[in-house]
Amino acid sequence: MNEIALLVAATLNAGTVLAIAALGLLINERAGIVNLGAEGLMLVAAVAGFATAVHSGSDWLAFGAGALAGAALAAVFGLLVIWLNTNQYATGLALSLFGAGFSAFVGQPLTRERLGERASFDIPFLSDIPLIGPALFKQHPMVWIAIALTVALAWWLTHSRSGLILRAVGESPESAHALGYPVRKIRLAAVMVGGALCGVAGAYISVVYTPLWVEGMVAGKGWIALALTTFATWKPARVLAGAYLFGGVTMLQFTLQGQGVQVPSQFLVMLPYLATILVLVLISRNAAWIKANMPASLGKAFSPGG
């Protein structure tokens, strides 16, 4: 029984990384921009966060540093694709490649550093409940923040004026422009917020989830987060559910190994990647359904008056 509690706790933890990144990507995709640079952003943010945590000892400063790094890189990406109309796929890819190289370079001296003892965030009384306590109430606050963020984002996109404007920009930038909204500035803001959230997720990996810095440690989570927005048909609640599902798949390997299942570890490590492909296949089969839910101008360049 205790193993189940630990699996649930680990699933929420792993899912949180994916959820925060995917919610960020959802924001910029709702504004019409695909950022294939998520993986690179998260790597650089992981370095920035880890370095900050090593020097300051504060997780929260580390998340802030990750967010800043993510937003700064996303701004470069945004300026290129929004103002210079470069191809979004190619530019995002460039960001991923640059991020991988840059993080490895900057992170070199950090590979030997270790963080001090991690704080525990047990909620009094609730965490003492058998089974449910260790499963749910010993989580890092970021787990709760991710849930709150999901709720807030779902509300904001459907019930607030600014949320509707963001979606208008993603559906039909021409109409939004004709109504007088600064399409490009809104898109840049969305890209930067998305980058900041990816950055928080990256910093969470190196500061809480793993916690250390190894080259390439994001290990495809940025790409899985990108896939998640499609799985979730760009709806925040489904992003969160999908993130937990994938968190569970990632954690399954440790449970199976713990149970003494005789499968080589490499096949267990493959699971989240295979699961991504499988879900992608299942979801994409119905092209019309995807198309009906996808922001209509996703990935397309927009230049006002030209």
Add this chain to the structure above:
Amino acid sequence: MLKLETRASPSNTMALASPLIALAVTVAVGIVLFVLLGKDPLLGLQMFFIEPVKSGYAWSEIAVKAVPLILIALGLALCYRANVWNIGAEGQYILGAIFAGGIAMQIDADAPRAIVVVILVAGVLGGMVWAGITAVLRDRFNANEILVSLMLVYVAEMLLSYLVYGPWRDPNGFNFPQTVTFAKVTQVPRIFSGLRVNIGLIIALVAVAGMAVFLFRLFRGMQAQVGGLAPLAARYGGFSSRSALWTALLTSGGLAGLAGALEATGPLGQLTPYVPVGYGFAAIIVAYVGRLNPLGIVFSAILMSMFYIGGELAQSRMQLPKSITGVFQGLLLFSLLASDTLIVYRMRWVRRPVRAEVSKPARIEGANA
């Protein structure tokens, strides 16, 4: 303020100048980086641009790295021209190495020399199988090829790791994760004695010519590209976008697999978890910097090899991390994409007040669209 103005037609001059501008920007940033790190920038430039091309031996080393880059980038160029976003060449390269290595490790020393051909063909097939998975899932299930091909890179890495830690591990290898060293007869023949460059170079140059003919002279090559540039026009012309997808993915998978096979049976001579070194990703940059043009790819692959060797030299002689190569590679692609803007647009200086009133569209409150 500076304003971008659409050119009447894309500038051919800028299309060729753009990689040079990107290189200049990368070098400039590199100089700043060296200064910030307290290293002599002139020495840094020497490591990257002079040492790697100083001698015949140095050029051979350039070729050893350029061959896989050229082969992979040729396939990617076809993909990107056909608007097929294969970014998983690294995985296709690994499968090529696995297929080739799987045969090579079983060959005895007295096998005929022609076995090399069998091994290389196996590598091509391995790459094609891996790219074929992406093609099937895209074709049958409409699954996004960017994500599928990339996920398959991680799967391929794990597959290789499983093989060299598990069933394929050399029983006399002191428990190191590696296969037996392949018999000498399986080795790709070298061109000059004493230099590591092998006939892979000739294969790569033939592939360059072949791809140039396919892209610019053959009807099928044109069909594949039209499908990418203008899907509607392609359909009107009766060209199948499905066949373009398959052609692009199988060709690039095969070429990446060939590169993996050449690497496994050339410089490496056995399989280890360190077969993948990122050529599949660097080749994306090579393809773009080479303007998706076979001849251009040769030049950009040489440049990228100089970056690799320069990084190694900077590590051994200047105590800089080798990963500085990755920084320069990423910067190069970034600056290239930015300066490519000048192919379609030109910059013009306009005075701000002229636009002030016009640019604000009238906001009609309550109007229903």
